[in-house]
Amino acid sequence: MEFNILNNYFYQRDTVPLALALLGTLLIHESTEGITSGFIIETEAYLSKNDPACHAYRGKTKRNAAMFGPPGRAYVYFIYGNHHCFNVVSAAEGIGEAVLVRALEPVDGVELMKERRGKHHKVENLTSGPGKLCSAMNISREHNGISLQKPPLYLAKGKTVEKSSIDTSGRIGINQAQDKPLRFFLKNNLFLSR
């Protein structure tokens, strides 16, 4: 499937259009334990300007440095002492924007996801949240800053998404700029975070 990897051109657009374009694409992790993958069904845009919820809002630090790298790389951070969140870096190098991936529809490696997340979980609960999907896909800080255009972690062309099947809302779990309509998701998908 590597011939369907999304290349540099895919990432050459503004962050909001990229957050929309990422819906339906396939996120793949070829780990030593096996391959897991899933369609991206929920994203959030985090912008450099007028967006206090964005980690890059107060400038570049050691933690958020990957956000300021070239687009098409990963920005992974650790939160609440337990969880990782996976983002696709967007905008030109030096700007500091990214798209948070909040939920996946599992495709390959469902059994491996269950082993990682806990066998008692239903399929609908494996990747229906940013922390959950990182656990199921085994994505962690070691992936921070790496390219998403080659194995082991990469994005590939997925399923076609009609504009009419996409809905928008405020972003989840933030205390600032909750009113901004920067969350995008596939309506009625079983694997949404909410």
Added chain:
DNA sequence: CGGGAGATGGGCT
């Protein structure tokens, strides 16, 4: 079933 609290650790206000 929904709401609330605790877990847990890194970064910064």
Added chain:
DNA sequence: GCCCATCTCCCGA
């Protein structure tokens, strides 16, 4: 010390 782009468990209904 307090905050945080979260998850899970436990409780009451």
